[in-house]
Amino acid sequence: MKALVAVKRVVDANVKVRVKPDNSGVDLTNVKMSINPFDEIAVEEAVRLKEKGTVSEIVVVSIGPKESQEQIRSAMALGADRGILVEADDNQLGALEVAKILKGVVEQEQPQLILLGKQAIDDDSNQVGQMLGALLNAGQGTFASEVKVEGDKVQVTREIDGGLQTVELNLPAIITTDLRLNEPRYAALPNIMKARKKPLDTKTPADFGVTSTTNLKTVKVEPPAERKAGVQVKSVDELVDKLKNEAKVI
Template sequence: MKVLVAVKRVIDYNVKVRVKPDHSNVDLANVKMSINPFCEIAVEEAVRLKESGAASEVVVVSIGPKSVQDQIRAAMAMGADRGIWIETAETDLGALSIARLLAQVVRDEQPGLVLLGKQSIDSDNNQTGQMLAAMLDYPQATFASKLTVTGDEAEVTREIDGGLQTLALKLPAVVTTDLRLNEPRYIKLPDIMKAKRKPLAQTSPETLGVTPSAGLKLLSVEPPAERQGGVMVESVAALVDALKNQARVL
């Protein structure tokens, strides 16, 4: 079984995001970029499926300018077999355009399982996986915290408001990964060197027959409000009064 994993290039989660002076966007100059954490979990799960014998090949796909090759190579260093780079100059494609591009790759590759992170930490849309499954008419399971593949069926445990829900999906299917699914492995230097020799195919939206569009227009970006300092009160009565008349939470 082939597993296809989609990964996205985002600002590293350890980096404090800065807003440009003109508030047009976030400042990406000299900022460390990484695989989206949820996508990294999806790659790790695909590699584990291969190591267990449930999968025979792991293919990683990413969309964007040349810089996304770094994230594809990082995924291959984790254990993916090959990569697909869909070259676009646009970095703010909407979820619908991303899903359309991925859908065409899935039709070409015919994987038994498609894994995506449940959302990216930059746009936080949580839409691409669901749109992709709808376009392909595949079964889907979102927010997976456990995944087991047996034959032509996948069993997915997902987190819901009331607890845990277990679904059985007929393959091929689309699964989006949550934080508690696994802990991605540390990439070692020898694996990085090996990844440089793994095949990385380049394609374009035109070749795939898709005309992507941003869909949304970014008007401005504002940093979050500075957190105010705490206030000491002398009694419970003063605390209740402050919560009621100043904070207005009572």
């Protein structure tokens, strides 16, 4: 069984994001970049399925600038077998364009499992997995907290507002991963060295019949408003008074 895992290059989750002075976007100068944390969970799940003997090959695909090779190599160091970089300008791609490119990759690679993070931490759109499912007319299990593959079916336990829901999907299927699915491992130094020699192909959106132009336009990017410092109160009566007359929440 082949697994295809999509990963995205994003600002490292531990970095404090800075907005450009002209509010046109995020300042990426000398900023550490990493695999999107949700995508890293998807890679880890594919590697665990490979260790169980369920998956025989893991292919990692990333859509973005040339530098995204770093994130593909990181995924290879975690256990992926080979990579595909679809080189494109992030600013020229929306969720739909990304889904269309992934559709082309899936049709070319013919994987039985397609794993993605439920969302990227830069745009938080939470759309690509669902769009890909619609384009491929394939079953999808979103927000997965547990994955079990049995024969030609996969059971996905997913987190919903009311608790947990388990769905059974025919393969090939699309799964988007949530934080509780697993804890990604750290890459060992020998595996990092081996990852440098693993095959990595470079493609373009045009190879999959996709025009890298989106109808979406970023109007303005602003940092969140700074919170005011909290205050200490000496009594319950004072707390109630502030909640009622200052915060106006009661």
